[in-house]
Amino acid sequence: MRTNRVEAFSDGVFAIAITLLVLEIRVPEDMTSLGPGLLALWPSYLAYGISFLLIGLVWANHHVMLDKIHRVDRMLLFLNTLLLANVAALPFTTAVLARAVSSGHGQRTAVAVYGGWLVVGGIFFNAVWLWALRRPELLEPGVDRSWTAAVARRFLLGPALYAVGTVLAFFAWRPAIALFAALIVLYWLPISEWRSR
Amino acid sequence: MRTNRVEAFSDGVFAIAITLLVLEIRVPEDMTSLGPGLLALWPSYLAYGISFLLIGLVWANHHVMLDKIHRVDRMLLFLNTLLLANVAALPFTTAVLARAVSSGHGQRTAVAVYGGWLVVGGIFFNAVWLWALRRPELLEPGVDRSWTAAVARRFLLGPALYAVGTVLAFFAWRPAIALFAALIVLYWLPISEWRSR
Amino acid sequence: MRTNRVEAFSDGVFAIAITLLVLEIRVPEDMTSLGPGLLALWPSYLAYGISFLLIGLVWANHHVMLDKIHRVDRMLLFLNTLLLANVAALPFTTAVLARAVSSGHGQRTAVAVYGGWLVVGGIFFNAVWLWALRRPELLEPGVDRSWTAAVARRFLLGPALYAVGTVLAFFAWRPAIALFAALIVLYWLPISEWRSR
Amino acid sequence: MRTNRVEAFSDGVFAIAITLLVLEIRVPEDMTSLGPGLLALWPSYLAYGISFLLIGLVWANHHVMLDKIHRVDRMLLFLNTLLLANVAALPFTTAVLARAVSSGHGQRTAVAVYGGWLVVGGIFFNAVWLWALRRPELLEPGVDRSWTAAVARRFLLGPALYAVGTVLAFFAWRPAIALFAALIVLYWLPISEWRSR
Numbered sequence: 124m125r126t127n128r129v130e131a132f133s134d135g136v137f138a139i140a141i142t143l144l145v146l147e148i149r150v151p152e153d154m155t156s157l158g159p160g161l162l163a164l165w166p167s168y169l170a171y172g173i174s175f176l177l178i179g180l181v182w183a184n185h186h187v188m189l190d191k192i193h194r195v196d197r198m199l200l201f202l203n204t205l206l207l208a209n210v211a212a213l214p215f216t217t218a219v220l221a222r223a224v225s226s227g228h229g230q231r232t233a234v235a236v237y238g239g240w241l242v243v244g245g246i247f248f249n250a251v252w253l254w255a256l257r258r259p260e261l262l263e264p265g266v267d268r269s270w271t272a273a274v275a276r277r278f279l280l281g282p283a284l285y286a287v288g289t290v291l292a293f294f295a296w297r298p299a300i301a302l303f304a305a306l307i308v309l310y311w312l313p314i315s316e317w318r319s320r
Numbered sequence: 321m322r323t324n325r326v327e328a329f330s331d332g333v334f335a336i337a338i339t340l341l342v343l344e345i346r347v348p349e350d351m352t353s354l355g356p357g358l359l360a361l362w363p364s365y366l367a368y369g370i371s372f373l374l375i376g377l378v379w380a381n382h383h384v385m386l387d388k389i390h391r392v393d394r395m396l397l398f399l400n401t402l403l404l405a406n407v408a409a410l411p412f413t414t415a416v417l418a419r420a421v422s423s424g425h426g427q428r429t430a431v432a433v434y435g436g437w438l439v440v441g442g443i444f445f446n447a448v449w450l451w452a453l454r455r456p457e458l459l460e461p462g463v464d465r466s467w468t469a470a471v472a473r474r475f476l477l478g479p480a481l482y483a484v485g486t487v488l489a490f491f492a493w494r495p496a497i498a499l500f501a502a503l504i505v506l507y508w509l510p511i512s513e514w515r516s517r
Numbered sequence: 518m519r520t521n522r523v524e525a526f527s528d529g530v531f532a533i534a535i536t537l538l539v540l541e542i543r544v545p546e547d548m549t550s551l552g553p554g555l556l557a558l559w560p561s562y563l564a565y566g567i568s569f570l571l572i573g574l575v576w577a578n579h580h581v582m583l584d585k586i587h588r589v590d591r592m593l594l595f596l597n598t599l600l601l602a603n604v605a606a607l608p609f610t611t612a613v614l615a616r617a618v619s620s621g622h623g624q625r626t627a628v629a630v631y632g633g634w635l636v637v638g639g640i641f642f643n644a645v646w647l648w649a650l651r652r653p654e655l656l657e658p659g660v661d662r663s664w665t666a667a668v669a670r671r672f673l674l675g676p677a678l679y680a681v682g683t684v685l686a687f688f689a690w691r692p693a694i695a696l697f698a699a700l701i702v703l704y705w706l707p708i709s710e711w712r713s714r
Numbered sequence: 715m716r717t718n719r720v721e722a723f724s725d726g727v728f729a730i731a732i733t734l735l736v737l738e739i740r741v742p743e744d745m746t747s748l749g750p751g752l753l754a755l756w757p758s759y760l761a762y763g764i765s766f767l768l769i770g771l772v773w774a775n776h777h778v779m780l781d782k783i784h785r786v787d788r789m790l791l792f793l794n795t796l797l798l799a800n801v802a803a804l805p806f807t808t809a810v811l812a813r814a815v816s817s818g819h820g821q822r823t824a825v826a827v828y829g830g831w832l833v834v835g836g837i838f839f840n841a842v843w844l845w846a847l848r849r850p851e852l853l854e855p856g857v858d859r860s861w862t863a864a865v866a867r868r869f870l871l872g873p874a875l876y877a878v879g880t881v882l883a884f885f886a887w888r889p890a891i892a893l894f895a896a897l898i899v900l901y902w903l904p905i906s907e908w909r910s911r
Binding site for chain 2: 524525529531535536538539540542544549552566569573577580581
């Protein structure tokens, strides 16, 4: 299959998952005190913001990756589908996170599930990349091998750091959320090795 | 109509249907025992996983098919729309399946409906392919006829095997679900005749 | 703006609206009698089927139209957005129709609203086409004027026939639904003047 | 990253957000008086109409902008993601607006929130444009600088006018809604400086 079809389909799933996040923000029932009701939804806004930037980031990195993949075999397609299944479920883990923080119960579990799910997603992401890297016939001809190795190291760092946050969640969920947020913003920053493309 | 427009529209429907699957996984109401509450949702996760891989598979096979179709006539468009109507309804049959398994009631009916719907979808899929195969003006010039015949046999096997699972559901719904899951994974595997493209 | 961007955006809205139709089919609450519960949902299935084929049809005709439009000005973009706002609201009128038939109350109102909304959509559709036809700089160079006139006549017939169904709904809602279904299937059939493209 | 990928992803988010607006229009519960029940939903229809035209407008202007952007750097991608996060949340502010007007409580807050969110979106929109304008390597070669400056002025006017409406909302929410509606229609109109492209 041509890579551009996989790219278009993945883009569709990313775009839909990112937009469905808003459905988890419920309009307050009581309109007589709408101001306080809207303010009380801050956990939903926070979870929305983090997950939106996260999916946007995965989308951007997914393109960096697919740009270097010339051809797609059946196994790569399968691994990519697992990755998409992970991303498409983020509105659920996001809603769990928002609801737990909002209710004041189950925050540790919710943050750990949120982080654990990111670890799984990171593993799928790396599986796609490593599968392609070991099959030169799938890569763009003339791709810079030192660049792909640097990117692979960077991609592997993701799930490792999310795993730290997941473990942290059991002891202190607030710093764990802060870590996830910080990681996402950090990964958005331009890094010199990316620019060398 | 140009095939690439049909491809783009179908891709859109596939991507949306696959991403809407997550909406059927409801956040637990009780946050004071969030861990057990999340574990109790395993039927939803299982149904999500199976249906996600299934729609991903139909999407991939749909491309294998459309890659060989050069031009689209009105009837092929109509048959393709019926196929899309089938795929777009999978979030519903998936939700029915998850809810029945979760509640401990109506599992046979739910699994049979799930399987029966796959049979209908398989028939629509084959109708698109067989319609095109009999109209050489719709096919890519120089398409390998022994390859198209082999693919047609393979495509026809799908609804036949799903029909076996559907009948099985009335006697033993657990093995029927296992059969559906096995079929989907099996169909994802690369087969030599696919590679010959 | 280039026509292909308008096409892609419109395709997106069509694909999403058509796939959102399924969200209105609610899983039965009572799983102890799932079979009868699923059968009782037939108004939802019927409404889903009609609206799915309808949106698929509008999508197909929209391409026939945009294929002949070379350039898009601001007013055409505005009229097209009104058309999309009409199509995107079809999941709502479809749900109203299904709920009314299912409850046994309000069927006339629901069918008339469903039909009236199709009339409005047909008018927007024609507005896009007639706006373009009167501005040769927007049309593909060398487009066959007798063909565009024939298509325009055919497009104008749509809202007229839907208006008949809408009026009919106040006296006999079942035949009105049958008329809408018949019109949609009829419009899907290949007609010689379409083939001349 | 190539601009056309950003364009396609943004188009997806715009198309989904615009189509999700309909999910906030709830089918009336009571089918025995469906006509009055549907009429009572007018605040939902009004909010749907305004937000639909608004997102359509942002989509159109986003294309005007990206048409002149040749290359996308990491920061521009980040700013664009913030803009998309704003647009994707519009179904929520739209639902709040409709619910408040419908309930007769909290209208000022709802209109101010709706307007304030438009101001934030306008700021993100301008941030994307101004970031690109100051980096000639990101712009299309040979782009007309007097045109880009005129567009920038026009883009900056948007959040300023929305801010007026937001302040107005605290004193008179009906005129504020009317102002938002008027601004959207006004911005849809073709203006000579746009035509010069």
